Amino acid sequence: xxxxxxxxxxxxxxxxxxxxxxxxxxxxxxxxxxxxxxxxxxxxxxxxxxxxxxxxxxxxxxxxxxxxxxxxxxxxxxxxxxxxxxxxxxxxxxxxxxxxxxxxxxxxxxxxxxxxxxxxxxxxxxxxxxxxxxxxxxxxxxxxxxxxxxxxxxxxxxxxxxxxxxxxxxxxxxxxxxxxxxxxxxxxxxxxxxxxxxxxxxxxxxxxxxxxxxxxxxxxxxxxxxxxxxxxxxxxxxxxxxxxxxxxxxxxxxxxxxxxxxxxxxxxxxxxxxxxxxxxxxxxxxxxxxxxxxxxxxxxxxxxxxxxx
Numbered sequence: 057x058x059x060x061x062x063x064x065x066x067x068x069x070x071x072x073x074x075x076x077x078x079x080x081x082x083x084x085x086x087x088x089x090x091x092x093x094x095x096x097x098x099x100x101x102x103x104x105x106x107x108x109x110x111x112x113x114x115x116x117x118x119x120x121x122x123x124x125x126x127x128x129x130x131x132x133x134x135x136x137x138x139x140x141x142x143x144x145x146x147x148x149x150x151x152x153x154x155x156x157x158x159x160x161x162x163x164x165x166x167x168x169x170x171x172x173x174x175x176x177x178x179x180x181x182x183x184x185x186x187x188x189x190x191x192x193x194x195x196x197x198x199x200x201x202x203x204x205x206x207x208x209x210x211x212x213x214x215x216x217x218x219x220x221x222x223x224x225x226x227x228x229x230x231x232x233x234x235x236x237x238x239x240x241x242x243x244x245x246x247x248x249x250x251x252x253x254x255x256x257x258x259x260x261x262x263x264x265x266x267x268x269x270x271x272x273x274x275x276x277x278x279x280x281x282x283x284x285x286x287x288x289x290x291x292x293x294x295x296x297x298x299x300x301x302x303x304x305x306x307x308x309x310x311x312x313x314x315x316x317x318x319x320x321x322x323x324x325x326x327x328x329x330x331x332x333x334x335x336x337x338x339x340x341x342x343x344x345x346x347x348x349x350x351x352x353x354x355x356x357x358x359x360x361x362x363x364x365x
Contacts, residue, residue: 118262230268285358
């Protein structure tokens, strides 16, 4: 099982066709979720909107910031995001203690936004480059961990934004418009890609690593974190159901000598060697999630490179 999963995930990390924020769908049968009770949304066009804060990107960071600014600071906030009515695609995991501490400060309703919890977290950090730690030494951390229910999180966040009168504009900034900003002394004029013009006292870019609003200095691309995941239903797996596998750097799923050729099912076929994988280390992240029905077990796998180009 470990070999099969990592042989599928690692070629995608190495292949140039994957962008830094790429994810394959978490479930092939997942239906598009429509949010019917959205905050006020402008229809687009040539109308001009004045706002205190314009946030580009309506993911978890942008949406939570919009709610905080509007509810707690009485700011007029507009969020620009073309996918405002689509589900957030990424997988999120959290330490329970940190999640609860955040809820104590925010009073948001985060406790209802978790869908699976584990009593422990395990890590395998030994092997090549570890200073002599055995590759199969398991470090068990006695801290609860959880998977975020991203559907519920967005539902609650959008409800909070609606109550705080946050406005959402279903368009983009900087994807087709090459110079979307004109900065003045007291405000910035922003031209959205659909022609809508907004004036804002502050503009926040929360659109992620592939933002079209970032001008990088020099020719080199910055190192980024890349993760590639899949939600699977399998007859069985070797992982402890009470533990979330936080980091598994082991490479013994590959032969010590020789190589393995991948099938290229999820991208170009690749030749993998243990030395090559150890030179550019990645780790497996596994979330066992119990009964998948019909005698199968449900588990989420993700292979992560903490920094790569």
